[in-house]
Amino acid sequence: MQSIQNPGKSIAAIASGLVFGLAIGGMQMRAARAGDSASCARYADSAVQQQLENIRRGCGFSGPRWSTDRNGHYNWCLGVSDTEAFNENAGRAESLRLCR
Numbered sequence: 636m637q638s639i640q641n642p643g644k645s646i647a648a649i650a651s652g653l654v655f656g657l658a659i660g661g662m663q664m665r666a667a668r669a670g671d672s673a674s675c676a677r678y679a680d681s682a683v684q685q686q687l688e689n690i691r692r693g694c695g696f697s698g699p700r701w702s703t704d705r706n707g708h709y710n711w712c713l714g715v716s717d718t719e720a721f722n723e724n725a726g727r728a729e730s731l732r733l734c735r
Contacts, residue, residue: 675712678720682708683729694734700727 683705689696700723702708710732 672713674717674720677708678712678724679705679709682725682727685724685731688731689727689734692731692734694731696727696730696734 682700683703686701686703688694689701699707699711715723
């Protein structure tokens with residue numbers, strides 16, 4: 636067994652670890668939560684603009700990702716994490732970038 640030579644230091648280390656753990660947990664909860672209305676409004680506006688660009692340039696992308704249905708994009712966003720919404724917009728942007 637180890638002897639505790641400085642119990643105050645051990646308690647401080649435990650408290651510090653607990654605070655760190657709670658902070659990390661909070662960040663994970665933020666990433667996992669559904670989108671908020673303002674973020675999802677921006678997401679939906681961007682999604683529609685990307686679809687209009689798809690049509691304008693004749694890229695031919697289709698499917699739910701490529702829709703002018705703003706409400707559909709908005710409602711989808713409300714049920715996913717910020718990361719998922721970001722990745723969806725980034726995926727459309729990459730497709731458009733590659734469309735010649």
